[in-house]
Amino acid sequence: MTQTLTGSATVDEVMAALAALEDPKARAINESHGDDHGVNLGKLRAVAKQLKTQQELSRELWKTGDTAARLVALLICRPKAFESAELDAMLREARVPKVHDWFVNYVVRKSPHAEELRRGWFADPDPVVASAGWALTSERVTKNPEGLDLPGLLDTIEAEMKDAPDRLQWAMNNCLAQIGITHHELRARAIGIGERLEVLKDYPTPPNCTSPFAPIWITEIVRRQQEA
Known part of the structure; x- marks a missing residue:
């Protein structure tokens, strides 16, 4: 400098x-x-x-x-x-x-406006804006899920993630993985959605890194948590 x-x-x-x-x-x-x-x-x-x-x-x-x-x-x-x-x-x-x-x-x-903005951005017609809503939703899934309709989120992911633009697709996939990792009662369904949609299945992943393909991601993180 x-x-x-x-x-x-x-x-x-x-x-x-x-x-x-x-x-x-x-x-x-x-x-x-x-x-x-x-x-x-x-x-x-x-x-x-x-x-x-x-x-x-x-x-x-x-x-x-x-x-x-x-x-x-x-x-x-x-x-x-x-x-x-x-x-x-x-x-x-x-x-x-x-x-x-x-x-x-x-x-x-x-x-302090994060939750208000999350709700407004989540279904915004601009996919880049919507991706921010999904990113904030993923955080709530892991830290404060009370009040969230998790099965409803999975319904939306199953219906829309496959054809979503890249950035929105990535954010929805992250939410799918976080639901599967942190909510055992929905894990099988989350993995099943990932397997059917095959989003990011072939994403290039460096050695020693976890694939963003949701079924692999969920399974690996849960395994680590169980071994810890």
């Missing part, structure tokens, strides 16, 4: 620091995953660590529309400081996969 950033850093100074970290190899790797930036994520996190928490700077960085700047923005914001409507608008702007993922995981999940 060409400069040390402080709590009084401006948007221009942050943008200059990120530009100095631009790496063609990192960009090629990121772009292969649909992320249009060329900054190593470890170095990007180091920029955010220097800046610490700055809500207004976070908002200004988000407004730039630059992917690397938005990732920094998500790391330095105060999740509880956003209003519901602001979070909804930000999600609809977050089309880059890494920005979308960090936004849901680092900001929305920590927001």
Whole structure:
């Protein structure tokens, strides 16, 4: 990095620091995953660590529309400081996969508006927005399932996951797996749905990693839990 950033850093100074970290190899790797930036994520996190928490700077960085700047923005914001409507608008702007993922995981999940937004996003006609609703639903499946219609979720997954767009399909598949892992009374049905739909059955999985194919994923995680 060409400069040390402080709590009084401006948007221009942050943008200059990120530009100095631009790496063609990192960009090629990121772009292969649909992320249009060329900054190593470890170095990007180091920029955010220097800046610490700055809500207004976070908002200004988000407004730039630059992917690397938005990732920094998500790391330095105060999740509880956003209003519901602001979070909804930000999600609809977050089309880059890494920005979308960090936004849901680092900001929305920590927001007091998370459940309200989950319900609104879950059946949104925009599949990218709906995928955020499903991601939040998966968290409720594992941490706070009371009030959720789990058999109804399985009905929707069985009917819609096969033909869903990629990001929504991935989120629905994760929900399927979490239902099977954490709710033993629905495990056989969840595995059966995965076997019939064959979603992500042939997904390339590195050695020593668990396949995202739901029947394999469920079975492996349950086995580990039973052996622990």
